[in-house]
Amino acid sequence: MTAAAPPWALLAELTHACPLRCGYCSNPVELAGRSAELSTGQWSEVFRQAGDLGVVHTHLSGGEPLLRRDLPDLVAAAGGAGLYTQLVTSGVGLGERRLAALTGAGLRSVQLSVQHADPVAAERIAGARSFAAKKRAARLVRAAGLPLGLNVVLHHGNLDALDDLVRLALDWGADRIELANTQYHGWAARNRAALLPTPDQTERARTRVARWRERLGDALELVWVAADLVDTTAKPCMGGWGAVSLTVAPDGTVLPCPAAGALPGLEPPNVKDRELAWIWRESKAFNAFRGEAWMPEPCRGCALRTVDHGGCRCQAHALTGDPARTDPACRHAPDHPLVHALVHGPAAHRPAYAYREGGP
Amino acid sequence: MTPAPLSPAVPWRPVLARGVLLRRDRVRGADLLLLPERVVVLDGGAGEVLRLCDGVRDVDAVVAELTARHPRAPVAAEVPWFLDRLRKEGWLG
Numbered sequence: 001m002t003a004a005a006p007p008w009a010l011l012a013e014l015t016h017a018c019p020l021r022c023g024y025c026s027n028p029v030e031l032a033g034r035s036a037e038l039s040t041g042q043w044s045e046v047f048r049q050a051g052d053l054g055v056v057h058t059h060l061s062g063g064e065p066l067l068r069r070d071l072p073d074l075v076a077a078a079g080g081a082g083l084y085t086q087l088v089t090s091g092v093g094l095g096e097r098r099l100a101a102l103t104g105a106g107l108r109s110v111q112l113s114v115q116h117a118d119p120v121a122a123e124r125i126a127g128a129r130s131f132a133a134k135k136r137a138a139r140l141v142r143a144a145g146l147p148l149g150l151n152v153v154l155h156h157g158n159l160d161a162l163d164d165l166v167r168l169a170l171d172w173g174a175d176r177i178e179l180a181n182t183q184y185h186g187w188a189a190r191n192r193a194a195l196l197p198t199p200d201q202t203e204r205a206r207t208r209v210a211r212w213r214e215r216l217g218d219a220l221e222l223v224w225v226a227a228d229l230v231d232t233t234a235k236p237c238m239g240g241w242g243a244v245s246l247t248v249a250p251d252g253t254v255l256p257c258p259a260a261g262a263l264p265g266l267e268p269p270n271v272k273d274r275e276l277a278w279i280w281r282e283s284k285a286f287n288a289f290r291g292e293a294w295m296p297e298p299c300r301g302c303a304l305r306t307v308d309h310g311g312c313r314c315q316a317h318a319l320t321g322d323p324a325r326t327d328p329a330c331r332h333a334p335d336h337p338l339v340h341a342l343v344h345g346p347a348a349h350r351p352a353y354a355y356r357e358g359g360p
Numbered sequence: 361m362t363p364a365p366l367s368p369a370v371p372w373r374p375v376l377a378r379g380v381l382l383r384r385d386r387v388r389g390a391d392l393l394l395l396p397e398r399v400v401v402l403d404g405g406a407g408e409v410l411r412l413c414d415g416v417r418d419v420d421a422v423v424a425e426l427t428a429r430h431p432r433a434p435v436a437a438e439v440p441w442f443l444d445r446l447r448k449e450g451w452l453g
Contacts, residue, residue: 175396
């Protein structure tokens with residue numbers, strides 16, 4: 001067993017409930033119900049254990065974390081455990097009083113999701129009215145003096161609006177915009193045909209990002225999360241399995257990556273049964289793909305293995321049925337023809353988005 | 361993050377910017393600067409310097425305090441440069 005360095009970050013998925021129904025949602029198809037969610041006390045204990053383990057950052061996410069009425073208590077508990085707290089939100093429900101309660105509890109920063117720069121297109125992607133609420137949330141966060149980041153999941157329906165998205169980030173006063181190409185996990189896998197961009201689209205957007213970086217310098221931080229399928233390069237998923245961060249799902253399941261719950265045979269542990277320290281260091285789930293011993297060829301003999309850590313286990317599973325195979329996104333992978341066919345196949349019919357129906 | 365005044369008549373009293381947190385990491389035995397999507401592991405005495413940046417002391421006062429604590433260290437030469445670098449990063453205001 002590889003000795004594990006302590007984790008830096010905790011993704012706390014406080015609830016799966018969400019007022020939005022984004023087609024690209026990477027949460028599982030089967031969501032955890034509200035009654036299965038950890039209590040305020042259980043989450044506080046998770047934060048305490050995470051701080052003791054070496055975690056310094058927590059992203060309070062979901063679903064929509066604002067749907068947890070105890071959110072200010074959770075922010076205070078995380079802060080009390082020494083964690084830097086960032087709220088990851090759709091902005092729906094982030095009014096003046098709610099934000100004041102959160103900043104009063106010690107919230108440090110906010111990351112706001114944006115689907116498109118055009119309100120109609122944005123709400124078509126989100127499957128819900130939300131654009132005006134987002135704009136208001138951004139204004140309130142700036143007025144409160146908190147750092148504001150925007151997160152845009154990129155796909156066929158918004159890659160061509162890259163310039164407008166950057167202008168929106170400037171207009172809304174963001175410090176940072178993360179432009180993250182869709183990862184086809186959970187619900188998003190159902191919408192792959194609707195979401196998958198053409199290679200030309202991706203290339204144009206990448207070029208535009210480089211131009212904006214030159215033009216803006218330090219005024220706005222632009223983060224481009226690579227389109228691994230189009231790039232034919234495996235992404236360094238999570239900075240390596242069980243290497244940097246852990247995810248706690250709404251029901252207390254602990255995962256090395258938010259999508260890993262779909263992997264067969266992982267037997268993910270739960271904070272209700274075990275201490276986080278044991279889970280991080282000893283559990284089968286966190287050691288399954290840690291380090292390099294698990295790697296097949298061509299990863300095992302490849303110089304890139306220390307950079308991409310063999311790519312994404314969830315993608316290998318989704319496309320080949322076996323999470324231990326080389327990520328098919330990689331051009332050297334034996335299964336890469338699968339990805340090539342997806343990306344370069346005959347221009348497929350673009351179906352409408354499948355939206356989630358009902359809540360968890 | 362508001363840039364500090366450049367006029368020499370108003371001495372700069374450095375303080376950590378909103379959203380930047382200085383923390384002792386007892387697990388790793390290091391001082392850290394925590395930012396929204398980022399952790400900066402501070403070397404050597406950088407944490408001690410930043411703990412003096414309280415928005416009350418000006419740079420001269422920070423230098424004087426550190427010089428008193430470490431009379432043989434090149435404080436006057438290095439600390440103003442270090443603080444200026446962090447201001448350019450937007451971490452000090």
